[in-house]
Amino acid sequence: MYRYLGLVCFLWSCLAFAGHHENMEHSDGMHVMNGWVKEPLPGVDATAVYLSIHNPRNETDLLLSVSTDLAQISEIHEMSMVDNVMKMRRLDSGLSIAPDQFVRLEPGGLHIMLFGLTKSFKVGETYTATLVFERAGKISVPVTVRAAAEAAHHHH
Ligand SMILES: [Cu+2]
Numbered sequence: 001m002y003r004y005l006g007l008v009c010f011l012w013s014c015l016a017f018a019g020h021h022e023n024m025e026h027s028d029g030m031h032v033m034n035g036w037v038k039e040p041l042p043g044v045d046a047t048a049v050y051l052s053i054h055n056p057r058n059e060t061d062l063l064l065s066v067s068t069d070l071a072q073i074s075e076i077h078e079m080s081m082v083d084n085v086m087k088m089r090r091l092d093s094g095l096s097i098a099p100d101q102f103v104r105l106e107p108g109g110l111h112i113m114l115f116g117l118t119k120s121f122k123v124g125e126t127y128t129a130t131l132v133f134e135r136a137g138k139i140s141v142p143v144t145v146r147a148a149a150e151a152a153h154h155h156h
Pocket of ligand 1: 077
């Protein structure tokens with residue numbers, strides 16, 4: 001029990017600091033939280049990471065790239081409806097995050113696409129994603145595997 005107290009205190013101080021921050025990675029420049037990765041569909045060598053980012057500073061920052069220990073290639077993607085068809089495109093110039101903006105990467109929208117998977121992706125396991133921001137620099141966060149059935153469809 002006692003070993004959890006430090007964690008609880010840590011989380012509580014986060015909550016006291018800002019109500020929406022759970023499982024947050026602290027950084028001077030950027031808050032990254034709630035990271036998870038969708039269990040790949042059978043026979044598909046790709047999946048996606050989702051997380052939330054909050055820019056607490058008064059200058060815009062840019063998510064330039066992401067790397068993980070889950071796959072050979074990670075790309076920042078955006079999904080949107082074009083003529084009633086869901087289209088996915090790579091954000092080649094990164095993802096801009098305005099001052100105090102809270103950005104959710106979630107199924108059906110922004111995501112970090114993984115290609116060339118290198119792990120077994122057992123549900124509940126936790127891996128690491130490292131985000132590189134133009135100003136805030138590198139921030140590593142945990143991403144936990146969730147079952148594909150729990151997540152919304154992600155067509156390629
Ligand atoms: Cu994608």
